Amino acid sequence: MTTPSPALLRPILETDLPAMAALEAELQSFPWTAMQFLQSWADGHRGWVATIGDEVVGFAVVSQVLDEASLLTLGVGSRWQRRGIARQLVQQLADEASERGAAVLLLEVRKGNAAARSLYRRMGFVETGLRRGYYRAEEGREDAVLMTLTLDEGGR
Numbered sequence: 242m243t244t245p246s247p248a249l250l251r252p253i254l255e256t257d258l259p260a261m262a263a264l265e266a267e268l269q270s271f272p273w274t275a276m277q278f279l280q281s282w283a284d285g286h287r288g289w290v291a292t293i294g295d296e297v298v299g300f301a302v303v304s305q306v307l308d309e310a311s312l313l314t315l316g317v318g319s320r321w322q323r324r325g326i327a328r329q330l331v332q333q334l335a336d337e338a339s340e341r342g343a344a345v346l347l348l349e350v351r352k353g354n355a356a357a358r359s360l361y362r363r364m365g366f367v368e369t370g371l372r373r374g375y376y377r378a379e380e381g382r383e384d385a386v387l388m389t390l391t392l393d394e395g396g397r
C-alpha cells in the first residue's frame with residue numbers, strides 16, 4: 242500500500258530544470274537531456290515538481306493543444322518512490338488540464354514499464370493504442386503503449 246506522500250507540489254520554475262534533468266538521468270536508460278528540458282520549456286511546456294524541503298524529488302511535464310493534454314515526462318527519485326508522489330503529480334496535471342478545457346490526458350509509455358503502466362491504470366487511464374518500435378531500447382526497439390484518461394468537466 243502507498244504510504245501518505247511527504248511531498249509538496251508547486252509549478253515548475255525554470256531554475257528547477259537542472260534538478261529535473263539530473264533526476265531523469267538517474268531514472269531512465271534513455272533520458273531527456275538537460276537540453277531537451279530547456280527546449281521543452283522554451284516550447285511552453287509546463288508542469289509541476291514535488292519537493293521535500295528544498296529538494297526536487299519528482300516532476301511531471303505536460304503540453305496542451307486545444308482540448309488535448311499530453312503528459313510528456315514523469316519521474317520520482319528512487320528513494321522517494323512508492324509514497325504516492327507520482328499519483329499526486331498526475332492528479333494535479335489532470336485537474337489543471339481539465340480546468341483549462343482539456344477533455345483528455347494522453348501519454349505514451351514503454352510496454353515494459355510495468356510500474357508506470359500500473360500507476361496509470363490505477364488512475365483510470367485506459368490503453369488506447371500501440372506504437373510499434375517507438376522507443377530505443379538496450380537491444381533494438383521497444384513498443385509504446387498509448388494511454389488515455391478521460392477528464393470530467395471541472396476536474397476529476
Ligand SMILES: CC(C)(COP(=O)(O)OP(=O)(O)OC[C@H]1O[C@@H](n2cnc3c(N)ncnc32)[C@H](O)[C@@H]1OP(=O)(O)O)[C@@H](O)C(=O)NCCC(=O)NCCS
Pocket residue numbers: 242243244268269314315316317318321322323324325326327328329349350351354355356357359360361363
Ligand atoms: C513510475 C514512477 C513515476 C512511479 O512513481 P511513484 O511515486 O513511486 O508512484 P506512486 O507511489 O504514486 O504509486 C502509485 C501506484 O502506482 C503503481 N506503482 C508504482 N510503482 C510501482 C512499481 N514499482 N511496481 C508496481 N506498481 C507500481 C502502484 O499501483 C502504486 O500504488 P500502490 O503503491 O498503492 O500499490 C516511478 O517509478 C519512476 O519515476 N519510474 C522511472 C521513470 C518512469 O518510468 N516514468 C514514467 C515514464 S512514462
